Amino acid sequence: xxxxxxxxxxxxxPTIGNDSLHDESNENGNKLITFVTARNMVxxxxxxxxxxxxxxxxxxxYGRIRNQIDHIIVDWRIRSSVENVRSMRGCSAISDHFLVKxxxxxxxxxxxxxxxxxxxxxxxxSY
Numbered sequence: 001x002x003x004x005x006x007x008x009x010x011x012x013x014p015t016i017g018n019d020s021l022h023d024e025s026n027e028n029g030n031k032l033i034t035f036v037t038a039r040n041m042v043x044x045x046x047x048x049x050x051x052x053x054x055x056x057x058x059x060x061x062y063g064r065i066r067n068q069i070d071h072i073i074v075d076w077r078i079r080s081s082v083e084n085v086r087s088m089r090g091c092s093a094i095s096d097h098f099l100v101k102x103x104x105x106x107x108x109x110x111x112x113x114x115x116x117x118x119x120x121x122x123x124x125x126s127y
Contacts, residue, residue, distance in 0.1 A: 004028040017047035021068035
């Protein structure tokens with residue numbers, strides 16, 4: 001879904017948050033919300049409060065229109081791992097879109113009991 005503007009509808013607050021740049025969603029925004037909701041995902045790019053200048057991800061050629069149309073979507077189970085999402089205006093790229101930066105905390109857990117049992121069984125069989 002291209003150029004999805006997501007608004008601040010209270011119905012979708014758990015999925016999209018309430019810090020969108022736009023008040024109303026466009027057709028592609030509604031399709032994206034439906035897609036994300038059906039697959040137990042969240043739009044992380046709208047969850048964090050920032051100044052509007054850090055929410056804008058696209059600017060028109062003459063600078064008159066600015067939109068938030070690039071989004072980060074993550075699974076519901078790892079939504080707490082996302083620490084921040086914002087656009088980076090100063091990065092030099094040959095595009096009218098700004099880079100979207102995500103700060104993500106990776107949580108790795110190992111089932112130590114299971115690992116120790118597997119290692120113990122392997123070492124027992126080798127003797």
